[in-house]
Amino acid sequence: MTRSEPADYNEANAQAWGMCMTDRYDFRVIEPKWQARWEAESTFRADDESDRPRYYVLEMFPYPSGAGLSVGHCKNYAPADAYCRYKSMKGFEVLHPMGWDAFGQPAENEAIKRRRHPREMVPEYAANYRRTLKLIGASYDWSREINSSEPEYYRWTQWFFLLLYKRGLAYRATAPINWCPTCKTGLANEEVKEGRCWRCDTPVTKRPLPQWYFRITAYAERLLAGIESLDWPTGIKLQQREWIGRSEGADVDFPIIGDPRKIRVFTTRPDTLWGATFMVLAPEHPLVNDLTTPEHRANVDDYIQRAMSATEIERMSVDRPKTGVFTGAYARNPVNGEAIPIWIADYVLMGYGTGAIMAVPAHDQRDFEFARKYGIPIELVYTMVGGPQDGDSMAQALPDGGYMRDFTPKPEALTPKSPFAGRANSVETVREVIAWLEEHGVGEGRVNYRLRDWLISRQRYWGAPIPIVHCPSCGEVPVPEGDLPVLLPDVDEYQPSGTGESPLATIPEFVNTPCPSCGQPARRETDTMGGFACSSWYFLRFADPHNSEAFADRAKIDAWLPVDMYTGGAEHAVMHLLYARFWTMGMHDAGLVGFDEPFPRLRSQGAMLAYTPGRAPRIDEQSDSDEDGDQIVDWIPLKPEEIATFPPDQIIWRWARMSKSKGNVVSPDAVVEKFGADSLRVFEMFVAPFEDNVRWNDEGVAGSLRFLQRLWRWMAPRIPQVRAEAPQTSSGAAETDADRAIRRKLHQTIRKVTDDIEGFRFNTAIAAIMELVNDLYLWSPTDVSGSHAERPANPGLLREIVTCLTLMVAPFAPHLADELWERLGHSGSTYRAAWPNWDPAIAADEEITIVVQVNGKLRDRLSVPPDTDDDHVKERALASAKVAEATAGKTVRKIVYVPGRLVNIVVG
């Protein structure tokens, strides 16, 4: 947060330099100059024909909002850009593209709010983003810019829809879907967070609608297995694993008494079948209506009614007491022949497994609570020594463990004797029970996934129309490829209707079309695709963005993809990243691409936090949140217009993620104006590791500017000296100890910076350069004016230092580096210059410090050549006076020597 001091550092600097105006670090001149040069020379254009090895760096493409780019976005863009520049200098042909995730609700909502059409608004906002990205010196190949809302792009989104459709991976079905009453559209499961819409926080309701789905569940196993090989943050891999939610168990069929049908349940614990004393169906289960007996009809209907009207939040609340009603029907437990009652309860979810469970109250806490409440018998399957021996004495379900009881079977039982009596409660027993069930034809092993199919339909205007025609005689007919794109009609009114119908449904010219198959009048599908469809393949388009014959040329895809380094926010851990993986697997199986993981390497940047004024919520603002004590809203950011009028003593300041909605966004424009783009870049990389959240502060950027000025002040006056000398004058010069030390430091720094950039550790890379600069001032002091920069005794060494330092700082402060590079007499940008190498022999320490400990406590230090042999080091350690003092009168019991590090003398 900006504290105060609108000090103009650059002006102050100019004064300090007085007469030396031409040599001062003037970012206001340097930065526009190089940005113009890069643009004019197409420095960052990725050459498809290059014979260099390829490297593809991609940041998740943004939705260009009206608020513009913030310094928070730069937390990702600046380091990714530094990485690109580094890779280019390492000899790679780098593809670094940018585009706009322009379809979808954020753009549409903003357009509605501002009463402008998104078609004209999006390019304007995109232009502003592009301007800001250029302002911070980002090295994008703008000739590859794409916009997902343009027909030449979404034509291929539709093409992929049809591809998935033809491969049986897209289908239409009617089911109760997640519906956001505010956004007035259906949502995918991934877009519901804690029962609320991920965009607007509105509690989600259920609504039965015909919708399009992608059959992502068909790839559940591959999506899960593929995670293993990915170089991604462990947290994101874990989230994907949990979202897919694999569990092993069995399907078991329970015959209904007095009905020929059976109820199928999924269970992970088929070994507890002997304790299943009732069954529970989800209220939406299709058999409920048929099973309910007349005397229970009213109760059941009433319960279903209430369950359907509850919001997801109410229904999913864990702490809520279990409720349910008896249907009047009974099923037979297939293993022991008992007749068990069939209930319905809303703690059973229609969307998971079969929507029906066998309830084993003795071994499942939820079933236990339910059984206790409704007086249903509790039958132990496993018992433990010292544990409860019958259901009546239990206070809660039994934890895992114990051994299986023997049971007295009924005549209807599957086998006359209980076959597993005495078996341990273990996964082996579960496995054997499954085999036994299969043998007797009452169940089969099954793997179940939590993942559900991806709901892609949106009842919104601003998206790619789903390319399907509904014909009264032919049914669903895909639009022929030659007729793509199905253009989104240009209309004035496109507000979401809220009826469950897309706004497109009200446009007869769009809806009415002849059937592509039979030519009879038919209706177009009016739903559009959610924005995640566009972002599931955009990384391919960048390889060949202007292709009008195909989504991209295969040879170019093979050359550039998969993406070598992908960066973006962790909020897309399960949405975009899972969808894009699925889509890629679909394409791979269709033979369109040669890989099935699009992003082998991923890094997630931390958020930029701003110090944000807020207030306590009013009573009425808490109402929808806190029934169960969670989800309490305790802080609401103040709108910019409220701050002036709000009582200052009631303002609560907090660090909050920068976002347009909180009104706490710091724009790069102001920062660049005041400190320069290079300072902003250096600050964002230096302040913390890439993955960490950062609290924005101007002081830090000022510090980065000071560092760049310091570096410049040392370098600039020496460049003329370097240029004046012939390149090869170093050989004869005698090397002093100080010269050798600084050269060693230089090579150690190159090594450190190289390793750190490879490992995405930009903060420590910059710290290493700072260290080198500090050492340079000690080696060869410079005063304020630069006039006292002495003529070096060893011009070759000076040339080496100046050259390597310029190149090393280039990824972080490219404008400054290119300016120095030019002054050094080179033409062109550092972007195509070679990254410096280090010489291990020069970087090697001449002397190393060995720490001498006595009983683990530091007592002395020895300085020895690195190749000194072990015994000699130990001898010298024992010879130390300080050691003698510490060991006086004690016996040496042991000497631990860690080569090159320490000697620990254990005495007692």
Added chain:
RNA sequence: GCCCUGGUAGUCCAAUCGGCAGAGACAAGCGACUUAAAAUCGCUCCGGUGUGGGUUCGAAUCCCACCCAGGGCACCA
């Protein structure tokens, strides 16, 4: 409730394999330069790693328990 990440100086952060706790910066202070201030250059300050145990010659690092912060999941049978 469960899972994951992380707690190091007044602040942000380093410490690569279990081996000197401090690289770098911010802030503060002092000195030099200056008529003065700013800027600059140099120097200085402070902590023993959230808490309590354990393993080890040796723990910021490994193990156990707890506390705090951030994130994820949450009736998934």
